[in-house]
Amino acid sequence: MNCEQAKLCYAIRDSLYLNISNRCTLECQFCPKTKGNLQLHDYDLSLKRQPSTEEVIAQLPNLAPFQEVVFCGYGEPTLRLKVLKQVAQHCKSLGISTRLNTDGLGNLVHKRNILPELAPCIDAISISLNAQSASVYEHHCQPKLNKAYDALLDFIKLASLYIRRVQVTAIDGLSEVDIAECKQIAESSGATFLARQLDVLG
Numbered sequence: 001m002n003c004e005q006a007k008l009c010y011a012i013r014d015s016l017y018l019n020i021s022n023r024c025t026l027e028c029q030f031c032p033k034t035k036g037n038l039q040l041h042d043y044d045l046s047l048k049r050q051p052s053t054e055e056v057i058a059q060l061p062n063l064a065p066f067q068e069v070v071f072c073g074y075g076e077p078t079l080r081l082k083v084l085k086q087v088a089q090h091c092k093s094l095g096i097s098t099r100l101n102t103d104g105l106g107n108l109v110h111k112r113n114i115l116p117e118l119a120p121c122i123d124a125i126s127i128s129l130n131a132q133s134a135s136v137y138e139h140h141c142q143p144k145l146n147k148a149y150d151a152l153l154d155f156i157k158l159a160s161l162y163i164r165r166v167q168v169t170a171i172d173g174l175s176e177v178d179i180a181e182c183k184q185i186a187e188s189s190g191a192t193f194l195a196r197q198l199d200v201l202g
């Protein structure tokens with residue numbers, strides 16, 4: 001993988017991660033990006049501009065060694081909805097599983113339910129809940145949009161109706177975050193739950 005590829009595609013274990021956005025709906029206090037650091041392991045994920053569908057596809061390596069393609073990076077993939085869907089569809093046509101890591105605010109941003117559009121090309125979705133209440137969420141994630149936490153809960157509830165595997169995550173170690181309550185929110189919405197560790201990336 002050459003230097004330019006490392007910015008759009010990066011491998012962690014048997015997953016190939018695609019970095020398609022440099023914009024976020026949140027400004028998470030715990031995120032290295034918020035502190036100006038866009039390094040992940042050996043990869044510099046800073047993007048000078050938003051890559052097109054063609055540019056992302058052109059830089060895909062041979063997918064045979066990978067179990068899945070994951071849309072992730074230091075930016076929210078659903079802010080690039082068209083590119084996300086087109087690249088995911090391309091990956092599916094090559095027979096590889098797709099996963100979306102998201103802040104779960106795509107419906108709020110796009111003012112419509114985007115899950116039916118994702119269903120044909122996304123096999124699994126991982127949604128960052130990060131808090132058991134709006135006030136704790138606003139403290140840690142600093143959403144730019146109003147009523148973000150309510151929209152996130154709605155997205156989590158809807159996701160299982162459209163996507164086969166839905167996982168909800170929160171970070172263990174953040175002040176005021178109640179992991180047991182986050183788990184309960186996830187499981188009552190039909191999702192599985194994963195507690196991530198603070199400062200452990202990828």
Ligand code: SF4
Pocket residue numbers: 023024025026027028031032033034073074075076103
């Ligand atoms: S949404 Fe993700 S990339 Fe953006 S600030 Fe939060 S943790 Fe960082």
